[in-house]
Amino acid sequence: MYETMTVSLAELEYRVRPCGKIGAYLCDQLEEHSREDIVRKNPYRTGETWILGDNPAVGLLLFEHRFDFDWVPAPLITSDSTYVPLGTDRPIRVYRRIDSRLILEDLYAKLALFAQKHHTV
Numbered sequence: 001m002y003e004t005m006t007v008s009l010a011e012l013e014y015r016v017r018p019c020g021k022i023g024a025y026l027c028d029q030l031e032e033h034s035r036e037d038i039v040r041k042n043p044y045r046t047g048e049t050w051i052l053g054d055n056p057a058v059g060l061l062l063f064e065h066r067f068d069f070d071w072v073p074a075p076l077i078t079s080d081s082t083y084v085p086l087g088t089d090r091p092i093r094v095y096r097r098i099d100s101r102l103i104l105e106d107l108y109a110k111l112a113l114f115a116q117k118h119h120t121v
Contacts, residue, residue, distance in 0.1 A: 001095055002056065004056065007052060008050075009050060010048070012027060022114060055107070058103065059099065059102065059103035062102065068098070070093070073090075074086075074089035
């Protein structure tokens with residue numbers, strides 16, 4: 001699901017940066033972070049896009065996508081981040097899809113409303 005939250009850097013500049021001090025801060029931080037060596041070599045990123053990977057969790061709080069997941073047994077996650085299926089643990093939801101448009105538009109709207117309310121635009 002993390003990779004479904006891809007945005008272009010131009011979109012972030014256009015939609016986030018104009019949102020007052022917080023928008024400028026977020027864009028500046030992302031730009032600074034994107035120049036780090038480990039980030040530049042990450043295979044999930046191209047020069048024109050960024051993956052906002054943690055946002056699906058937030059999006060599921062907004063809208064739970066009741067019919068787009070499967071129940072599966074929770075795996076054991078080892079110290080090296082390997083998933084080991086045990087089949088005995090509690091069931092968890094594994095989502096087949098999320099609505100990235102809803103999540104991103106909600107983010108942009110909240111940033112704009114915050115900036116507008118606090119007169120930082």
